[in-house]
Amino acid sequence: MLSRAVQVTYVVLFGAASLIAFSGDKDAATHAARVERGRYIVEAFGCADCHTPKTFGPDGPQEDPKRHLSGHPHDVQLPPAPTLPDGPWNFSGNDMMTAWSGPWGTSFTANLTPDVETGLGSWKEEDFVATIRNGRHMGRGRPLLPPMPWPKTANLNDEDLKSIFAYLRTIPAVKNAVPEPRPPAGSR
Amino acid sequence: MTTLATLLGPLVQLVQLVQIALLGAPADELPKRLADTGLYADFAAGTLAADVMTFSPQYPLWTDGAAKCRYLRLPPGTTIDATRPDAWDFPVGTKLWKDFSFGRRVETRFIERRADGWTFASYVWSEDGSDAVLAPERGVRGAARTVNGTRDDVPSRYDCVACHQAGASPVLGASALQLSSDRDPLALHAEPARPGDVDLAELVRRGLVRSLPQALVDAPPRIAARTPRERAALGYLHANCGHCHNRSEKSGPLRQLGLDLAHPPTHAPAAAPAPAPALATTLDVKSQCKAACGEGAVRVAAGDPDRSVLARRLATRDPLLQMPPLGTRVVDEQARELITAWIREELAPAAPAAPPASIPPSIPPHKE
Numbered sequence: 001m002l003s004r005a006v007q008v009t010y011v012v013l014f015g016a017a018s019l020i021a022f023s024g025d026k027d028a029a030t031h032a033a034r035v036e037r038g039r040y041i042v043e044a045f046g047c048a049d050c051h052t053p054k055t056f057g058p059d060g061p062q063e064d065p066k067r068h069l070s071g072h073p074h075d076v077q078l079p080p081a082p083t084l085p086d087g088p089w090n091f092s093g094n095d096m097m098t099a100w101s102g103p104w105g106t107s108f109t110a111n112l113t114p115d116v117e118t119g120l121g122s123w124k125e126e127d128f129v130a131t132i133r134n135g136r137h138m139g140r141g142r143p144l145l146p147p148m149p150w151p152k153t154a155n156l157n158d159e160d161l162k163s164i165f166a167y168l169r170t171i172p173a174v175k176n177a178v179p180e181p182r183p184p185a186g187s188r
Numbered sequence: 189m190t191t192l193a194t195l196l197g198p199l200v201q202l203v204q205l206v207q208i209a210l211l212g213a214p215a216d217e218l219p220k221r222l223a224d225t226g227l228y229a230d231f232a233a234g235t236l237a238a239d240v241m242t243f244s245p246q247y248p249l250w251t252d253g254a255a256k257c258r259y260l261r262l263p264p265g266t267t268i269d270a271t272r273p274d275a276w277d278f279p280v281g282t283k284l285w286k287d288f289s290f291g292r293r294v295e296t297r298f299i300e301r302r303a304d305g306w307t308f309a310s311y312v313w314s315e316d317g318s319d320a321v322l323a324p325e326r327g328v329r330g331a332a333r334t335v336n337g338t339r340d341d342v343p344s345r346y347d348c349v350a351c352h353q354a355g356a357s358p359v360l361g362a363s364a365l366q367l368s369s370d371r372d373p374l375a376l377h378a379e380p381a382r383p384g385d386v387d388l389a390e391l392v393r394r395g396l397v398r399s400l401p402q403a404l405v406d407a408p409p410r411i412a413a414r415t416p417r418e419r420a421a422l423g424y425l426h427a428n429c430g431h432c433h434n435r436s437e438k439s440g441p442l443r444q445l446g447l448d449l450a451h452p453p454t455h456a457p458a459a460a461p462a463p464a465p466a467l468a469t470t471l472d473v474k475s476q477c478k479a480a481c482g483e484g485a486v487r488v489a490a491g492d493p494d495r496s497v498l499a500r501r502l503a504t505r506d507p508l509l510q511m512p513p514l515g516t517r518v519v520d521e522q523a524r525e526l527i528t529a530w531i532r533e534e535l536a537p538a539a540p541a542a543p544p545a546s547i548p549p550s551i552p553p554h555k556e
Contacts, residue, residue: 122444126440127441134347139441140440140513141513142513182480
């Protein structure tokens with residue numbers, strides 16, 4: 001027969017374990033829901049349109065699932081951007097929609113995968129939120145360049161931005177060092 | 189579990205209400221007018237509140253030539269914990285303000301430590317100086333004319349965070365080094381101390397700073413350098429670059445660069461012959477800025493400012509290259525001259541040798 005003290009100890013330990021298990025389950029469920037919401041937003045906003053390289057076949061350009069959201073491929077060398085004639089045509093893009101040229105220069109879409117060296121692998125949630133909120137590289141560097149619509153995505157609330165980041169942590173890491181942006185022709 | 193949650197819910201609310209009553213409103217509730225932030229006893233007359241102190245850091249941040257006044261208020265009976273002399277821990281309730289003037293007062297920036305963290309805001313002055321109201325969260329572009337026909341940007345709150353929460357302490361201008369009474373006579377843009385300004389010695393004397401290492405009480409911190417010009421150069425880099433480029437975990441992805449321009453107040457080459465971090469992480473260290481800076485670019489090329497990325501980025505306002513990347517639209521010509529001369533003269537190969545520089549191998553490369 002167990003003593004009263006031991007019985008109480010067992011009850012307390014069981015209760016604590018249940019509480020911890022419950023908390024863990026709840027955290028996991030919350031994280032899963034957050035990842036799913038992030039996936040939903042990334043899909044609905046069309047982030048892959050520009051951030052995922054394309055393959056080309058009879059049906060035209062298709063997103064390459066092996067390079068999902070990995071940005072402009074480092075091994076795709078592009079000639080200087082075309083010079084547009086005077087008139088209303090203002091910017092141009094490559095066939096993958098991963099490189100864009102306009103009055104700001106030439107920009108290349110970023111690697112959003114969790115690769116530590118070339119993607120967002122070393123970023124913290126607050127770095128990502130700050131980047132989208134203030135439109136600056138790494139949250140505090142040079143301005144993000146067109147056509148990244150950060151003034152619009154900055155309207156997402158914190159929970160949505162954290163959800164996007166949570167989802168981006170779950171996609172496969174792709175090692176791809178995206179080129180640095182180029183200045184406008186003749187500006188330097 | 190439901191019972192537990194039911195019991196805890198009201199308890200948490202009660203604790204929050206007590207916190208608000210004792211420590212102030214949550215961070216998302218900012219006064220709409222500067223007059224209501226506690227800076228003034230009489231706003232219309234411009235009379236400061238009795239417990240507000242003024243101070244002037246010896247190495248100010250360049251903001252396109254703005255004249256500045258800085259204010260500090262600690263809650264009654266509280267002190268600053270200076271155990272870490274480069275990362276003072278301010279008590280909950282601390283408030284700091286900074287006026288920016290270009291001919292007239294344009295804005296007053298305000299930071300406050302609340303129970304749930306630091307909060308940041310800016311107040312924009314009317315042209316007649318009669319009132320200052322809370323700026324929008326995203327700031328105000330071109331709020332006022334500065335110099336050379338450029339305009340001042342009132343920063344967004346995320347811009348505030350970008351600089352103030354990337355280093356050891358969110359308070360950049362009040363630290364052991366910045367308030368040292370052993371001021372650098374060559375520091376750029378330093379305002380002379382005004383009557384009533386508090387410095388490190390005065391804060392210690394009033395008992396408002398505790399746990400400052402005794403060595404810094406006995407000998408106020410001073411940047412140890414080979415020449416007066418090098419001292420001023422290291423101080424400039426500390427104040428204008430070190431709040432982002434440092435080894436703090438808070439600098440986020442920037443930490444991967446292994447670029448440390450913050451100067452620790454306890455750095456003393458006489459005792460430990462290591463170079464200042466700003467030298468150890470730049471001199472003859474290859475830059476990771478490639479396309480925009482050129483292959484093989486070097487952060488600081490010994491004796492050669494033209495090949496030094498640090499000097500080149502300081503001297504441009506090209507948005508892809510300029511440093512600092514925000515808070516300024518006009519090149520600091522005095523700084524350009526200072527850094528250029530320092531690299532050319534003090535860092536020339538024939539100059540007194542500095543210990544070899546390197547980036548710790550544990551830090552992976554990253555673009556800068």
